[in-house]
Amino acid sequence: MPTSALNPRIVERPQEEQQRIDRETANLALYYHEGCVHCIRVLRAIERLHLKIDFRNIREVPAYRDQLVEQGGSSTVPCLQIHEESGDVNWLYDSHRIIDYLEQRFA
Numbered sequence: 692m693p694t695s696a697l698n699p700r701i702v703e704r705p706q707e708e709q710q711r712i713d714r715e716t717a718n719l720a721l722y723y724h725e726g727c728v729h730c731i732r733v734l735r736a737i738e739r740l741h742l743k744i745d746f747r748n749i750r751e752v753p754a755y756r757d758q759l760v761e762q763g764g765s766s767t768v769p770c771l772q773i774h775e776e777s778g779d780v781n782w783l784y785d786s787h788r789i790i791d792y793l794e795q796r797f798a
């Protein structure tokens with residue numbers, strides 16, 4: 692049974708489109724931890740939009756927290772790391788801004 696039959700809000704795409712989007716989301720990573728309500732909101736949006744994004748738990752892996760602080764500039768989660776096509780790396784903080792970004796790009 693497709694996931695969308697259980698939850699009609701979950702986005703479903705033709706296989707080729709999903710594969711194209713999977714290639715795009717390979718350039719994204721979400722820094723989070725499970726005790727954070729703002730992170731849960733982003734995780735739910737990712738599930739609903741049916742996106743494959745690398746999840747980096749900063750409490751389980753200290754190196755992820757170090758990357759977030761040293762490269763992103765703050766230890767606040769959630770944060771979406773975006774590898775742009777230009778080669779630049781952007782760090783997008785704030786659950787609302789992250790969800791807006793994902794919806795504009797993938798909804």
Ligand SMILES: N[C@@H](CCC(=O)N[C@@H](CS)C(=O)NCC(=O)O)C(=O)O
Pocket residue numbers: 726727728729730765766767768769784785786787
């Ligand atoms: N307005 C932000 C709030 C994010 C926030 O408060 N995150 C907390 C965890 S729930 C945090 O990382 N606090 C520790 C810190 O800022 O270093 C959002 O919606 O994402």
